[in-house]
Amino acid sequence: MSMLELRQVSKSYGQGDTEVHALHEVSLTADEGEMVAVMGPSGSGKSTLLTIAGTLEEPTSGEVLIAGQPVGRVSRSTKARLRRRVIGYVFQDFNLLPGLTAAENVSLPLELDGLSARKARVPGLRGLERLGLRERAAHYPDQLSGGERQRVAIARAMVGERRLLLADEPSGALDSVNAQTVMRLLLDACKEGGMTAVVVTHDAQLASWADRVVFLRDGRVTDQTAAAPGPESLLTPERNQ
């Protein structure tokens, strides 16, 4: 089943001479347990696509479905509930609250959803531990490195077993080894936990972790990878002869 579906989604900003078309009739699906990467250069519409998929912005035309349900006509409170319970969002600039510790930042979506601070703290700490940040739980964002802040943002997006994770350049502040650790974690959450992930990036190494890579250019989907043959094909002796 498709966890996320974009049907002919377009998005324009401004009017008349100043009108900018950020997305042109983009259609995209991401199934349960699938990781999809969206690759494209700066200004190709990647971040706009993600904010519309995350119900943070309305499309100018077209439709967004989450778990088969159109979200265009639902109330603001229903969308807010979707964002607390179903959709996890990793912002490019992290969007951590400076007055809260790492653990409080991660637990926040659960508290907003009605869980007591004490109960929310347990999954919050577990989320930090999964990302190797258990010892940094009591630190405030300005006491963390860029890479640590990014991992806190990822832990916050995943807490509460969210079913759809949308990540905007999730390893931008991470070195190569830490970026791979994060991608492995996201992939495990998809394959073992049934989570769906849509990752937008300009980084081919990051995108190569995905099941499918969709290419975006000038607000249009121009191409996508085919189902790749198994890795065995790279290891046949014939390649080296």
Add this chain to the structure above:
Amino acid sequence: MSVRHAMLALLSEGPKYGLQLREEFEAGTGEVWPLNVGQVYTTLHRLERDGLVESDETSDEGPQKGFRITAEGEQELARWLRTPPDLSSPPRDELVMKVLVALRVPSADVHAVIQAHRRYLVEVMQQWTRIKEDDGADLSALLAIDAELFRLDSVVRWLDAAEARVNRAAADGTLPGADQASTRNQTRAPLPPHRREMRIRR
């Protein structure tokens, strides 16, 4: 990849049989560069001819024949490890050639050509990453796969940069055949003098 020096490196640990060298070479490179037995024995015989390895005089040819490194072989190995490979001459890169040619072929859509190569490279990178996902992959395999991924990634980055440069040239009207409306229909234009001087060598 120098099989010759890899054999010397394995023999620097102590005497070994040919079959053993093949197995250790493949394990040491994370099975990223498989070798056939013929390559192993041809290489060993050449090393022996050059005085860099010695073989058991007593045993017959075959899998039980042992080889060991000589003092000259040790020196050659040390020299090779410290000598940077020649990266000063640009290789004759088929992909670069195809993009350059696409710019000058009237019927070619250079963006489509770039995208076809980009998609293929990302698909190959996906396959390497699948191997890396395996928790059992050892350090040698991870290093070899990382090297391949960084190499492919650099080609994707070049394609991105090439596309941006083509877009800028199209906007500035400086593409070859810029009098035509789109990059899909390029006419052949003479190379500027400094480009005529450029030679791409293997």
